[in-house]
Amino acid sequence: MCFGLLSPFLMKHLSYLNKFFWKYRWRILLGILFVLLKNYFAVWQPRVIGDALNTVVREVAAYKAKGGITAHPEAMGELGGQIAWFGAGVIALALMMGVAMFFMRQTIIVVSRLIEYDMRKEIFAHYLSLDLAFYKRNATGDLMSRISEDVSKVRMFLGPTILYGLDLIFLFVLAISSMLRVSVELTIWSLLPLPFLSVSIYWVSTLINRRSEKIQQQLASLTSTTQEVYSGIRVVKSYVQEWAMGRWFAAQSEEYRKKSLELIRIDSIFFPLMALLIGTSTIITVYVGGLQVVAGKISPGNIAEFVIYINMLTWPVTAIGWIASLTQQAAASQKRISEFLNTSPTIKNPLTVDDSPLTIDRSTVNGQKSTVNSQKSTVNGEQSTVNSLHGHIQFQNVSFIYPDTGIKALENVSFELLPGQKMAIVGRTGSGKTTIADLLVRMYDVSEGRILIDGKDIRQHDLAQLRQSIGYVPQDVFLFSDTVWGNVAFGKEGIGREATEHFAKSASIHDEIIGLPEGYETMVGERGVTLSGGQKQRVSIARAFAKEPDIVLLDDCLSAVDTNTESRILGYLTGALADKTAIIITHRIYQMLQFDKIIVLDEQRVTEEGTHEELLAQGGYYAEMYERQLMGEEASQNNGWPNSFKTP
Numbered sequence: 001m002c003f004g005l006l007s008p009f010l011m012k013h014l015s016y017l018n019k020f021f022w023k024y025r026w027r028i029l030l031g032i033l034f035v036l037l038k039n040y041f042a043v044w045q046p047r048v049i050g051d052a053l054n055t056v057v058r059e060v061a062a063y064k065a066k067g068g069i070t071a072h073p074e075a076m077g078e079l080g081g082q083i084a085w086f087g088a089g090v091i092a093l094a095l096m097m098g099v100a101m102f103f104m105r106q107t108i109i110v111v112s113r114l115i116e117y118d119m120r121k122e123i124f125a126h127y128l129s130l131d132l133a134f135y136k137r138n139a140t141g142d143l144m145s146r147i148s149e150d151v152s153k154v155r156m157f158l159g160p161t162i163l164y165g166l167d168l169i170f171l172f173v174l175a176i177s178s179m180l181r182v183s184v185e186l187t188i189w190s191l192l193p194l195p196f197l198s199v200s201i202y203w204v205s206t207l208i209n210r211r212s213e214k215i216q217q218q219l220a221s222l223t224s225t226t227q228e229v230y231s232g233i234r235v236v237k238s239y240v241q242e243w244a245m246g247r248w249f250a251a252q253s254e255e256y257r258k259k260s261l262e263l264i265r266i267d268s269i270f271f272p273l274m275a276l277l278i279g280t281s282t283i284i285t286v287y288v289g290g291l292q293v294v295a296g297k298i299s300p301g302n303i304a305e306f307v308i309y310i311n312m313l314t315w316p317v318t319a320i321g322w323i324a325s326l327t328q329q330a331a332a333s334q335k336r337i338s339e340f341l342n343t344s345p346t347i348k349n350p351l352t353v354d355d356s357p358l359t360i361d362r363s364t365v366n367g368q369k370s371t372v373n374s375q376k377s378t379v380n381g382e383q384s385t386v387n388s389l390h391g392h393i394q395f396q397n398v399s400f401i402y403p404d405t406g407i408k409a410l411e412n413v414s415f416e417l418l419p420g421q422k423m424a425i426v427g428r429t430g431s432g433k434t435t436i437a438d439l440l441v442r443m444y445d446v447s448e449g450r451i452l453i454d455g456k457d458i459r460q461h462d463l464a465q466l467r468q469s470i471g472y473v474p475q476d477v478f479l480f481s482d483t484v485w486g487n488v489a490f491g492k493e494g495i496g497r498e499a500t501e502h503f504a505k506s507a508s509i510h511d512e513i514i515g516l517p518e519g520y521e522t523m524v525g526e527r528g529v530t531l532s533g534g535q536k537q538r539v540s541i542a543r544a545f546a547k548e549p550d551i552v553l554l555d556d557c558l559s560a561v562d563t564n565t566e567s568r569i570l571g572y573l574t575g576a577l578a579d580k581t582a583i584i585i586t587h588r589i590y591q592m593l594q595f596d597k598i599i600v601l602d603e604q605r606v607t608e609e610g611t612h613e614e615l616l617a618q619g620g621y622y623a624e625m626y627e628r629q630l631m632g633e634e635a636s637q638n639n640g641w642p643n644s645f646k647t648p
Helices: 006-024 025-065 075-130 133-135 140-182 182-191 194-231 233-238 242-294 300-311 315-342 434-441 463-468 484-488 497-504 510-512 532-544 562-572 611-618 623-638
Strands: 357-360 371-374 393-402 408-417 423-425 448-453 470-473 551-555 583-584 597-603 607-610
Touching: 006 025, 006 075, 006 140, 006 315, 025 075, 025 300, 075 140, 075 315, 140 182, 140 194, 140 315, 140 393, 182 242, 182 300, 194 233, 194 242, 194 315, 233 408, 233 597, 242 300, 242 315, 300 315, 371 423, 408 434, 408 562, 408 597, 408 607, 434 470, 434 484, 434 583, 463 470, 463 583, 470 532, 484 497, 484 510, 484 611, 497 510, 497 532, 497 562, 510 597, 532 551, 532 562, 597 611, 597 623, 607 623, 611 623
Parallel strands: 423 583, 423 597, 470 551, 551 583
Antiparallel strands: 357 371, 393 408, 393 448, 597 607
């Protein structure tokens, strides 16, 4: 009856779970043993009850032949004693069945939870290994849906579905074997309605699968956009779009409701169908069994035994529809999970021996440290040594086209930066400045040309070591929902409070942190929502400084700070990081920091290159930009504007 569930679609996608079955094979085998024992004890109960009824009928008939029960006062005591023994046997079997049920759940259901735990770890680790382009193609809500909702549906298959599936198989085998032992003819008549059930399952399971996949897709879309609304709640409120977003959510929820109801309507067919089939089997059993009793082929106790067997099969038979639904949903969910698990990162670590370099050891929340360990990189079986970078950077005829959009961001860009030198990159919006930073931390690989770090192609460097050696402060500052200390110490394992405060002072944020309600233990909220734009920038800068990097990348990260704060941060770059290579991407000119080289990007190309004085002498875009900045500063002084309002 369950063969309708074993379609090629299910086997194709659920076969991914075989490795987990093998991992927990001994627990699963033990669980299967307990399921068998539970059903063995359950099947014995109808036999005991049938024997009890036969004993009563036989003893009553015997006493009637001897003048009736009233003529034998001892009859009630003897008959009562025999029935009591039969009752004790039924209770003992029920107790043993209960113990077996307890242990079968403690094995199979617990295994399903362990596999769920392993799957979530594996999916999360795989997410971390994927490149930036993947996250631009896929919505955050969809990623969350697959690691939560989809994994939960797969767990339902691993636990309840397998448990009740095994229960169904063992009960059918044992119960039908017992029925055949009594009467083959009566067994055939009793089970006559069941073949119709198999046909129904095969037909309905196909419909369930199609609807389940649509429901999961709709749920992912709903989760994704809802998460986006929560993240952008400031924009939603400032544009007074609460009602519009509410109407959109209601429309999407209504679509989800309709799809869910379509699935429920199909599921609802099974339960009345099961009741009808079981009721029909019971009627057939009583009628045909009665005829066989009259013919002397079976005993009255056998009819009772058969009726109990048929009713005993009520739940497993009824559960076939439920098992079919859960299995189809699990297959649809596993298909969605596998789509991401089969996605390989385009940015690969040349020193990693497998495609899943990340293993999650443990993680805690509420300000406690989260640990994500990378596997040791090996080359030819030997562990690689971790060396710091000197900071010699070379771009050789680098061109880059974004893989998803086809937009050209850089074209034939070349420059060289020696260890310890400081370089500024200026240019109009969209000229490719941020792309240079993304390429240096290998968020993407170049389309043409090559990037050399210390004379070695960037693609040949150990990826983890490369990124650990670069302190990158992106234009779009991101803080975790953690304490201030947790955010500053994020990039440096084992950093102490004293060192954290030192780097916070270097980023000119220490005094403001001390002024917060709980100092460094203050929670900054999701994406640092409780801090101002300038404070978030400086915490992000302190986080980069705390890594003590060999190369510093600052992408327009001083736009929200005043000139005094800017001077202190640049002073740290000039002093403590004097021997470190630094690249500052900016829309303004920092006169107090002496740059060894400045490049100007325009239309994805390097149009000007040189020192501050050389570029002023060229009279190009840089000179115009410098002139506009001077005029802006003079205007702000004449109007008495505070420094924080100076126009860059």
